[in-house]
Amino acid sequence: GQNIDQPTEMTATEGAIVQINCTYQTSGFNGLFWYQQHAGEAPTFLSYNVLDGLEEKGRFSSFLSRSKGYSYLLLKELQMKDSASYLCAVMDSNYQLIWGAGTKLIIKP
Amino acid sequence: NAGVTQTPKFRILKIGQSMTLQCTQDMNHNYMYWYRQDPGMGLKLIYYSVGAGITDKGEVPNGYNVSRSTTEDFPLRLELAAPSQTSVYFCASKDRDTGELFFGEGSRLTVL
Numbered sequence: 001g002q003n004i005d006q007p008t009e010m011t012a013t014e015g016a017i018v019q020i021n022c023t024y025q026t027s028g029f030n031g032l033f034w035y036q037q038h039a040g041e042a043p044t045f046l047s048y049n050v051l052d053g054l055e056e057k058g059r060f061s062s063f064l065s066r067s068k069g070y071s072y073l074l075l076k077e078l079q080m081k082d083s084a085s086y087l088c089a090v091m092d093s094n095y096q097l098i099w100g101a102g103t104k105l106i107i108k109p
Numbered sequence: 110n111a112g113v114t115q116t117p118k119f120r121i122l123k124i125g126q127s128m129t130l131q132c133t134q135d136m137n138h139n140y141m142y143w144y145r146q147d148p149g150m151g152l153k154l155i156y157y158s159v160g161a162g163i164t165d166k167g168e169v170p171n172g173y174n175v176s177r178s179t180t181e182d183f184p185l186r187l188e189l190a191a192p193s194q195t196s197v198y199f200c201a202s203k204d205r206d207t208g209e210l211f212f213g214e215g216s217r218l219t220v221l
């Protein structure tokens with residue numbers, strides 16, 4: 001079966017750095033997405049990785065290792081507004097997205 | 110920029126009632142999706158469409174129907190609502206070049 005694993009909840013301090021991990025087992029791989037979802041709102045796109053390595057976009061970076069079936073989202077200089085759920089999703093061989101359950105990130109002052 | 114618009118935002122249904130969730134996008138995307146999201150769970154694909162006149166089942170299609178008569182519109186029909194269909198429903202369209210999904214604001218449905 002297809003499976004995406006990510007921690008259920010993480011807590012971090014304002015101004016700090018946090019890394020959210022995602023491991024996957026899917027039938028084929030055509031890219032990995034990270035989405036941010038604030039409570040009661042729709043998911044919004046953060047990043048897309050299809051090749052191994054690190055993609056940096058401002059305070060957010062995303063890393064992919066296809067051989068390990070592993071990705072992480074790195075958030076730097078955390079702000080209170082970063083409190084949200086972070087969803088990992090993998091596009092499989094049929095170009096369908098398989099979603100993880102999301103990681104709820106709590107930022108404390 | 111409207112993007113993806115879905116209505117209604119909130120609805121309460123009685124068991125056995127039917128309703129349609131509307132979804133419209135103005136980005137000329139061929140690919141459109143309906144997901145449901147239950148508390149603490151990931152998004153589950155209900156139905157999807159790769160273009161006008163073409164629809165296909167996703168992971169959890171039972172109890173739902175869709176149609177795609179135009180590129181812009183992709184309504185989701187719930188027949189004989191059941192408490193198990195209490196959820197938040199998201200419509201999305203996909204930019205084929207980037208793979209990015211654009212979501213509507215969501216529709217919170219409660220079946221009592």
